[in-house]
Amino acid sequence: MAGIYIHIPFCKSACHYCNFHFSTSLHYKNELLAALLKEVRLQQSFPGMEQVSSLYFGGGTPSLLENEEVNQLIDEIRTHYNLVPDAEITLEANPDDLTEEKLQGWKSAGINRLSIGVQSFFEEDLRWMNRAHTSSQATEGLELALRYFDNITIDLIYGTPGLTDEKWQQNVTKAIALGIPHLSCYALTVEPKTPLDKLIRKEQYENVDPDQQSSQFLQLMHWLEEAGYEHYEISNFAIPGKRSRHNSSYWQQQPYLGLGPSAHSFYGNERQWNIANNNTYITALQEDRIPFEKEILTPAQQVNEYIMTSLRTMEGLDLQSVDDIQRKVLQKGAAKYINSGLLLLREEHLVLTKEGKLLADGIAADLFF
Numbered sequence: 001m002a003g004i005y006i007h008i009p010f011c012k013s014a015c016h017y018c019n020f021h022f023s024t025s026l027h028y029k030n031e032l033l034a035a036l037l038k039e040v041r042l043q044q045s046f047p048g049m050e051q052v053s054s055l056y057f058g059g060g061t062p063s064l065l066e067n068e069e070v071n072q073l074i075d076e077i078r079t080h081y082n083l084v085p086d087a088e089i090t091l092e093a094n095p096d097d098l099t100e101e102k103l104q105g106w107k108s109a110g111i112n113r114l115s116i117g118v119q120s121f122f123e124e125d126l127r128w129m130n131r132a133h134t135s136s137q138a139t140e141g142l143e144l145a146l147r148y149f150d151n152i153t154i155d156l157i158y159g160t161p162g163l164t165d166e167k168w169q170q171n172v173t174k175a176i177a178l179g180i181p182h183l184s185c186y187a188l189t190v191e192p193k194t195p196l197d198k199l200i201r202k203e204q205y206e207n208v209d210p211d212q213q214s215s216q217f218l219q220l221m222h223w224l225e226e227a228g229y230e231h232y233e234i235s236n237f238a239i240p241g242k243r244s245r246h247n248s249s250y251w252q253q254q255p256y257l258g259l260g261p262s263a264h265s266f267y268g269n270e271r272q273w274n275i276a277n278n279n280t281y282i283t284a285l286q287e288d289r290i291p292f293e294k295e296i297l298t299p300a301q302q303v304n305e306y307i308m309t310s311l312r313t314m315e316g317l318d319l320q321s322v323d324d325i326q327r328k329v330l331q332k333g334a335a336k337y338i339n340s341g342l343l344l345l346r347e348e349h350l351v352l353t354k355e356g357k358l359l360a361d362g363i364a365a366d367l368f369f
């Protein structure tokens with residue numbers, strides 16, 4: 001099974017922390033969509049796409065698209081790829097775009113899962129992040145969306161300087177009370193060259209506190225476990241049956257095809273990524289070219305990628321899926337983490353404990369070949 005990702009590179013405004021590829025000018029939206037439709041056709045022989053079980057509209061802000069534009073893209077995908085009848089079709093939406101008309105349009109276009117960028121239910125946090133929506137739009141938008149969709153995930157951010165533990169608990173409690181079946185929760189990361197990075201350097205914004213982030217992550221795991229959510233990937237929690245099929249395929253090294261500027265694709269030992277520039281992307285597609293770079297992963301890079309992604313999942317790293325020599329090296333490297341209670345060995349799988357999850361990237365990097 002494979003997945004297709006479509007990147008919609010437009011946003012109403014720039015969130016301070018964001019380092020995704022997007023433009024706040026919609027000036028070339030029509031040209032960009034024409035280019036995307038062409039890329040859908042040109043990439044139809046991408047390997048591994050015999051059966052597509054998930055389609056994901058990400059960005060940027062796909063909810064800025066008109067319903068007709070979403071329809072056109074899905075129709076074009078259905079025409080050129082074998083999208084299985086029960087495919088998961090997700091669209092990322094911002095709360096300020098959640099209108100009755102859009103929700104109805106998405107539903108009839110075949111969207112069956114929404115990923116909503118809430119981030120916080122507190123007005124002051126949203127202003128601090130420079131989000132385009134308000135706190136009341138988040139609540140009202142979610143209530144409206146739940147009338148049309150039962151498969152909804154929201155993003156929440158913790159570890160922001162103004163987010164006390166009480167506010168963090170209120171954010172999580174509110175999501176649970178609303179009946180949101182899937183949560184993606186991220187510690188605020190200060191990415192280089194973002195407005196947030198600049199504001200912190202100029203001392204206009206307070207820096208993040210890693211201890212606050214660790215403690216809020218531990219609290220989060222506790223609350224959501226109590227509420228019956230599976231912590232199936234380090235940042236992702238789902239009520240049973242509501243895991244993201246699309247994202248799970250990334251973590252299981254399934255092939256995926258990324259369409260649109262900056263989108264990444266993966267098949268076997270090959271990884272490629274489109275240029276992260278709207279104008280260059282449009283011009284290239286007008287000339288029937290796909291502007292991408294490609295990398296062939298070495299065997300060591302492939303195993304390292306597996307270590308990194310599998311350790312982040314609830315199932316962990318399957319020692320039977322690597323060769324004998326690699327297994328011995330991994331067992332030796334993991335021993336000190338098992339002894340210190342950061343890793344568990346469970347039915348031939350290395351699984352991070354709660355405390356281990358706080359150090360996931362470092363542990364994975366230490367086990368790399």
Ligand code: SF4
Nearest residue numbers: 011014015018059060
């Ligand atoms: S809406 Fe999403 S993609 Fe756009 S700037 Fe904000 S975080 Fe980035």
